[in-house]
Amino acid sequence: MAQVKTEQQQPAATGTTLIVLVGLGVAFLLFMAFLNVVKTGNLLNESNLLFAALIFYSGAGALYLGFGVTGTESYVKFASLATWVGLIANTGAVAHRWYEAGHAPFASVYEMLLSFVWTLAVLTLIAEKKYKVKVIGTVTMPVAIVGVVLMQLLRTEVHPLVPALQSTWLHVHVTLAMLAYAACALSFALAMMFLIQDHMKTETFLAATSASALGIYASIVLTRFEKWGGLSLVGWNVEAKQEMFLSRGVRLFVVIPELGWLLLLTTLVVATPLALYGLARWKKNDGFLANANRAVFVSILLQIMTLVMFLLRARDGAYPSLDADGLFTTSLAASPFILSGLVGSIFISLLYLLLVWRRPDLERLLPDATSLDRITYKTICIAFPLLTLMIAAGAYWANQTWGSYWNWDPKETWAAITWLVYAAYLHMRVTRGMRGRTAAYFAVGGFAVVMFTFFGVTYLLPGLHAYA
């Protein structure tokens, strides 16, 4: 894989070089994996299938990136072939999991990721075949790879369902939610592409990317920064493979020293491009923007360093806690949201760099603005009924389990807010003829609300309550 990555830096390579290199890389990794399998003698189990999916998705991701950077058409054919094979392995893993667990794989973060990656791969192939948006894999495949890597870190054993979760309606609800959120994600990606094709200024993207990266870092620092520069993480009981609790419902937080300072520093560096952008707008001097792009580059390096430090220190090791005496262990599995935040922030910054360096190529490759606008609307037309049914199924399940179809709990309320935002989009579009930029901003805003419902409600709101 390292070979392939270094080759990425030289897009001048001829059309077939990358394909051959990726092919060799995939074959090599498969061979190594096969040797390992022969040793253990267990071929078709979930982790092997998942590993195969990872290998093929990585190959596809490398080829899609190559396509995104160089625009060589022949990459796409092999990339989608690799995606197909990866998808088959992924389907096998999902099926195996389903069979083992006896319920649809939606019960834990691990299982949700498994299903999410599967949905993402399917949607990528559909978008590519049906709507000819070839470049979509450049965005979705890295996300899928991150998803599979995250899964390798999280707990994998089948956990029994507590009584309240044993309902077909729950599975219906979660499946619909996954589909709806995936459709919203797609509409977001399409809206972003529309904005590129609509000649939105690159520096506006700069402001947006660094603002969202800053949002991620700021929310981590604000909720997790402890006295004397520590970073507090949820403790993880290695034997029981679950979070540690002080008492019922109160999690035990461990503090990793010095990591807080590093995160604070990264937050400041991530904020620099935004500050320079603000300065450029204020002084009407575009000279600041070139520096802002450099600052993005620096911030990516620092972000990668932060991620590596986080991985190294949070993976194992025992740390003190503020609330209890002694040393406690933690694990990456205890902080999936922080991890995805760090990875996601690097990913969006890299996407921005891709835009800065290759904007003319991207504009050549993407469909024209009008059709992107229309496809965005179509995707939302699919997402909205799915959202409606998702909420209805959830309400029905809640009615059977808790005795009330609507309890106004934060997750429910935010799902309703998401629904309202998309309802407003459709109303503005149909009755007010909203098109183009405004519609795209709306789609982007809608997806931001979806992300908040998905991550923010689980991570930020209880966090807020715990610290208030």
Next chain:
Amino acid sequence: MALSFRAVARKTWQTAASIKTGVVLLILVVILAAVGTVILQRPMTEADDMQRAYSPQALRLLDGMGLTDVFHAWWFIGLMLLVSCSIIAASIDRFPNAWRYYARPYKYPDSAFRRALHPQKSVAIQDEETGLVAAERALHCLRLKPERVVREDHFGIFAERHRISEMAVYIVHASLLLIFFGWIIDGVYGWRGTLNLNEGQTSNVVDLRDGTTRSLPFAIRCDSAGQENYKDGSPKKWWSKLAVVESARDVETKEIVVNDPLVYQGVRFYQSSYGPNGKVDKLLVAATQNPAFSAGSKASPATSGGTREFGLTVGESVDLDADTSVRFAEFIADYAVRDGQVYKRSNDMGNPAAHLIVTSKASGKSFDVWFPALDEVADNSKSPYLLEPKDLKMGHFTGLQVSHEPGQWGVWAGVVLLGVGLAFVFYVIHVRFWAVPVRDERTGQLSLWIGGSANRNRDAFEQKFNELIAAVEKEVNPSSMDAPSEHIATVATR
């Protein structure tokens, strides 16, 4: 004066019905709902937790503004009513137009409409009849039923499909109102509470959420309840066998589990928890005659030395022999001894004690037997019978959620209708085609003007329209496209 009143009324109506008002109201709902998720909410959060989370001043302020129970505050419900009014007003305002559109389809396009319509196309034809027949055939191929529109001075062809799609948005709005309606009915007439029953207990009093109680016109008895575990010990299933008792008669029985409630007279009983209730179901005791006692007593029975085992519930007495009886006086889940007295420390089962009293009728003496044998208070060894605890079976309670939601049928009907409406809105498309023969006034060339319109998904429609045009051109002018000969034949026979 009357005029200005009417002007004001009209203005108000227009404001209420405008999409802007609707969007502003929805934004308000969104903001308030978001606030309700950020600030801790009263019924869900315990009062202690609220006090821990906010300072007293802040809490007073939040309470005063109703922000600690946003979703049940009068202004939130008022806002929802305003949203309902806005939906109703917007629907009524637009309905006459839509209804006209629906009830009297526009079948003959006038020249202004023909100029503005997109997509449209003109096909040169020999005579009017040939052109119209060709259009009819092409429309038949698209599985439409074209009709001839004949007016005094002009005629043409009109075909359409799924006209109902124009009304779909009203189905969606009606369903939303139905959901709101059901929800408001529930808010006014509905209630929720809990009912904890021990095995064998019958009750008709439900503890409501606001701290009051409610008596049901019928009672619920729990015959048995239980829990099944996974291998790792986490709970897999809770069940309760419930019976509905009305005027001392069992009218209905059902075994409920989580996700499968019992419904009787619109009141729903949900399994929500299960656990030990801290009360004794049965205490198994072994009794042996006390040799020390019997030696000094003439009242000892002839049949001595045997050990008897029996079960006792709290308050129950059992005769040990003709003279002596034992009563299970009291059970303390968590005891403490101070100054020769036994106290209850808490209700947690951690440190239990049982108090039995052995009484002799003849002598009138009674002995306190304690398990465990508490030195300060127990006369265990002085009792005529030596008692030994064998087993303690604790009782269990089943926790039921009780709710009465008379409006939920409105909600579910609304949800179903919403699904249907959205399916119509997004996937059923009203498609219309017109074909009119037109003679150009300058050149005198006769042509067939064809126009089409779809209320959604217009790019896919345009493709279909182009197919139609191709089909019409083929019908009109078969020779130019090496068409098979039967086409000419059929046209000729007409």
